[in-house]
Amino acid sequence: MLRVSKLTDYATVVMTCLAAAGDDVLSAQQLAERAQLEAPTVSKLLKQLAHAGLVASFRGVNGGYRLARLPSAITVAEIVTAIEGPIGMTECSVHSGQCGREPHCGVRVNWQRISHAITAALESVTLADMVKPPPRRGTAIPLRVAVT
Numbered sequence: 001m002l003r004v005s006k007l008t009d010y011a012t013v014v015m016t017c018l019a020a021a022g023d024d025v026l027s028a029q030q031l032a033e034r035a036q037l038e039a040p041t042v043s044k045l046l047k048q049l050a051h052a053g054l055v056a057s058f059r060g061v062n063g064g065y066r067l068a069r070l071p072s073a074i075t076v077a078e079i080v081t082a083i084e085g086p087i088g089m090t091e092c093s094v095h096s097g098q099c100g101r102e103p104h105c106g107v108r109v110n111w112q113r114i115s116h117a118i119t120a121a122l123e124s125v126t127l128a129d130m131v132k133p134p135p136r137r138g139t140a141i142p143l144r145v146a147v148t
Contacts, residue, residue: 004084005083005084007044008083008084010035010037010042011045011049011079011082011083012076013035013037014031014035014037014042014045015079015127015130016127016130017031018031018065018067019067019127019128019130020131024066025062025063026065028046028064030064031064048082048083049079049082049083050065051082053068054067054069054082055067055068056068071128072127073126074127075122075123075124075125075127076122076125076126076130077119077122077123079127087115087118087119088111088115089111089115090111092111093111093112093114094115
């Protein structure tokens with residue numbers, strides 16, 4: 001099974017809580033309560049998300065966090081990359097020279113194509129999309145992906 005880590009899933013939940021809060025600055029504790037996650041986990045995620053430039057942090061008595069950009073300007077790919085690192089199905093689909101079989105490997109190019117398609121799919125969904133209510137059952141969800 002192919003899946004993102006729990007931390008990446010939790011980061012997406014935290015980001016959707018921030019998106020729903022608008023311009024409000026929320027503490028890590030408030031975010032933990034809204035996301036129904038443990039406060040230390042949320043604090044760890046917020047540090048990574050701030051380092052990636054996805055959230056802005058504010059110090060002081062009324063300090064906390066808010067999105068660094070509009071939800072429509074933050075993609076799920078950015079959230080995944082902030083927590084997981086570069087998106088790739090295999091090590092060689094992200095970085096060349098990682099495998100001794102690379103010079104005579106017949107599958108690397110196809111793994112790269114698959115990785116690009118997954119990246120494009122994640123880039124096509126914004127945080128604003130994630131905050132929207134889910135579509136009614138039976139409604140098709142259009143995917144804006146161009147695979148070359």
